[in-house]
């Protein structure tokens with residue numbers, strides 16, 4: 001039988017839930033291991049908060065640069081979008097932060113292992129690494145911080161080309177002429193705003209009677225006004241039912 005490694009605590013998942021738990025365990029002197037199957041930093045650092053804020057920043061700069069002459073800054077020429085360069089820059093922003101996760105864990109004496117953790121028993125885990133080898137770990141406690149995955153709504157299977165999840169929408173290397181964002185929550189509105197500022201004609205379809213459900217209505221009003229100013233069309237109380245490939249475009253059917 002292969003050697004068994006022993007820890008006081010194992011954290012499964014190195015997202016914003018898992019890696020701070022790993023750091024804190026290390027600070028408290030607990031012998032801990034963080035296991036991560038895909039990317040240190042999880043969704044937030046790799047395909048969520050950080051890349052979305054990087055693109056929001058870039059889109060904002062582009063939008064502002066179009067109006068510089070209004071405040072007396074002239075002679076800079078007309079700004080243009082290079083999506084590939086923007087994605088490359090976004091990658092460097094993400095890279096700086098994700099690199100820091102492993103450094104922080106190490107600095108706090110918490111071990112880090114890349115692999116997929118599976119429970120063999122309540123206190124025994126098997127960790128399968130990318131090269132196919134496995135490590136067995138025994139532990140007193142486990143923190144399950146495995147996060148979530150995007151849901152696929154019926155009729156809209158992600159294909160990475162026409163129907164994208166948020167990860168796909170953050171990685172576009174060319175600018176679409178039109179975009180339908182299904183869901184007027186903060187992720188949909190962040191991404192919709194980015195592309196609207198870069199020049200895409202964006203339509204947001206939201207099933208509920210308001211954008212940003214659960215958010216203070218006064219704040220929602222401000223966001224809705226801003227979207228209108230950017231030319232974003234918002235369709236409330238509408239469900240996206242299906243879509244059709246028309247060659248050079250997709251046609252989305254909604255039910256109001």
Ligand SMILES: Cc1cc2nc3c(=O)[nH]c(=O)nc-3n(C[C@H](O)[C@H](O)[C@H](O)COP(=O)(O)OP(=O)(O)OC[C@H]3O[C@@H](n4cnc5c(N)ncnc54)[C@H](O)[C@@H]3O)c2cc1C
Pocket residue numbers: 012013014015016017018035036037038039040041042043044045047048049050052115116117118145146147148166187
């Ligand atoms: C576009 C976008 C923008 C966002 N913006 C913001 C924002 O501005 N502010 C904010 O607060 N939140 C934001 N979020 C939400 C934020 O990303 C999540 O709330 C956060 O990532 C959740 O962290 P988590 O650690 O719970 O899960 P995750 O980040 O999903 O991490 C879980 C980790 O567990 C790993 N894992 C899963 N199963 C196993 C296994 N069996 N073995 C080993 N590892 C495993 C996964 O690979 C993953 O890395 C945004 C999300 C998106 C998509």
